[in-house]
Amino acid sequence: MASTILFQMTFRKIISLSIGVSFLVLFITGILSYFQVYIRSTATIHTVFGLLFSFGILFHLKNNFRPLKRYSKGKFLFIILMIGSLLFFGSYYQTQPFDAIMNFGAKQKATEKKELNLSNYEIVEMNTSNDVLLTIDLLRSEHYWHPQMAVWVEDEQGNYVETLFISKATARGLFFGGRSKDNFKTFDEQKDASGDYRRVNALPVWSHKRGIKYTDSLYVPPSNNPLPDAITGATIIDNFQLLSSTNELSKFKLKIEINVAFDDNEYYSEYDFPDDETFHNGTGQLGQPSIIFETAIDMSDNKNYYLMELIGHGHYSGQNGSINSDLSTLTTAKQIVERIVVGVKTTS
Numbered sequence: 001m002a003s004t005i006l007f008q009m010t011f012r013k014i015i016s017l018s019i020g021v022s023f024l025v026l027f028i029t030g031i032l033s034y035f036q037v038y039i040r041s042t043a044t045i046h047t048v049f050g051l052l053f054s055f056g057i058l059f060h061l062k063n064n065f066r067p068l069k070r071y072s073k074g075k076f077l078f079i080i081l082m083i084g085s086l087l088f089f090g091s092y093y094q095t096q097p098f099d100a101i102m103n104f105g106a107k108q109k110a111t112e113k114k115e116l117n118l119s120n121y122e123i124v125e126m127n128t129s130n131d132v133l134l135t136i137d138l139l140r141s142e143h144y145w146h147p148q149m150a151v152w153v154e155d156e157q158g159n160y161v162e163t164l165f166i167s168k169a170t171a172r173g174l175f176f177g178g179r180s181k182d183n184f185k186t187f188d189e190q191k192d193a194s195g196d197y198r199r200v201n202a203l204p205v206w207s208h209k210r211g212i213k214y215t216d217s218l219y220v221p222p223s224n225n226p227l228p229d230a231i232t233g234a235t236i237i238d239n240f241q242l243l244s245s246t247n248e249l250s251k252f253k254l255k256i257e258i259n260v261a262f263d264d265n266e267y268y269s270e271y272d273f274p275d276d277e278t279f280h281n282g283t284g285q286l287g288q289p290s291i292i293f294e295t296a297i298d299m300s301d302n303k304n305y306y307l308m309e310l311i312g313h314g315h316y317s318g319q320n321g322s323i324n325s326d327l328s329t330l331t332t333a334k335q336i337v338e339r340i341v342v343g344v345k346t347t348s
Contacts, residue, residue, distance in 0.1 A: 015059045022053035034105045122240040124233055126165055130245035132299070134164070134254070135343035137241050143332040146235050148199070148259045148290075150206035151242065156251040156296075160209045163231050164244040170202055171232040173223035201318035202259045205292055208321020209255075220318075248346065251298050256308065259290035260336055267329040268316055276317050288333040290314040292323050293340055308340035 029046035036042070061068065071077070091098045136151065151165040200207070200220050207219035214222055221227050236242075246252070264270070264287045293308040312323040313330060327334060 011059075012063055015056050015063065019053060019056040019060060022049045022056060025049040026053060120238045122236055122238050124165070124236060124240055124242045126233070126242065126244040127230060128243055128245045131248035131347055132246050133343075133345045133347060134244045134246065135241055135345075136244070136254075136256070137341045137343065138256075139239050139338040139340075141335045141338040143260065143263065143335040144337065145260050145263075146237055147336065148202045148261075149236065150203045150257045151244070152206055152209065152255055153246050153249075154209070154253040154255060155249060156253070158253065160211060161249075161252065162246065163206070163210065163227075164246065165242055166203075166206070166227060166232055167236075168232045168234055170199065171221055171227040173221055173226065199259075199318075201289065201314075201316060202261075203257045203290055204314040204318035205255075205290065205321050205323055206257045207318070219321075245347075248299065250300060251296070253294055253296050254306075254308070254342055256293045256340065257290050257314065258293070258336055259287075259314075260333065261287055263287040263332050265329075265331045273316065288313075288330055289316045289324075291330070291333050291336065293337070295342055297342070297344055299344075299346070304343060304345070306342045306344065308342060310334070310337075 026046060026049055029042050029049070032039075032042050033046060089095075094102070148167045148170050149165065150163065150167070150170070152163045153161040155161055200218055202220075204219075210219065213219055214225065216222070226232075268286065268288045270286050291313050292311055294311045295306040295308040297306055310327070312325040313327065313333070315322060315324070
């Protein structure tokens, strides 16, 4: 009898200590995950100790079933369930202040300087069945963070030929929003994330160059008329090699447009351009405009590699497709990409 009681006491101590240690680890890894970009080791630790914490809670419930049953008969259970429901549904539907909390964390990640790691490369394979094989090798810089991206081909005169890659969120109109000219100063408290909002300011050079205007006079694909899967891909979060191809042209231009959200600065913030309704409409992910890289490829010069150059930025609210070569108002946007090299090879 005494040995049984001793075992139960020891078991309770082990469970209590396990719950305490697990909670401490979850607290630390949760803070790290909130402020830092995704790190697999941190996520693994958080998951493993989350499971340990869950098992500990199950044993804790078993050991304390009678007092918990007694507590549940009072009004406290109803209060706790109500608070829990408010927290759950508020988080799920991204109401305030939960959305503002997550946006704050996202903003910290977007402005955080990230150590370059040449060993981390994503391989993104698109259509490689055409005459000219292209290998687009991008090395990110310290402010590269979950960008929207478009890669397309133009002929020698700058006429649009085809899109090789477009981020899925832009291709399918998968954004939420609610900013307007009248509410942008109080948007964080009044956000309504319903309806169809597209970030027309995300990749305006690509969308206007593509030249397809939809029924609402916007050039960005809506959610009910997305672009085909053959040219769309998930957001590329690290250094990458994009494998694609195009039909053979003697000379052509390759362009890449990149935009990172939440990278506002003194020139592009929620208090700038107050009369620009387009700038203050959409997702609320205001920031510096898109940046555009270009290289001119001449198939007759027998070069295997071309270095892409930063040639300008798009319109801050996406109202046109012009490229502004003045980069003086850009800050962290110029530190999104370290370099882009394009490999060119014919299949014949």
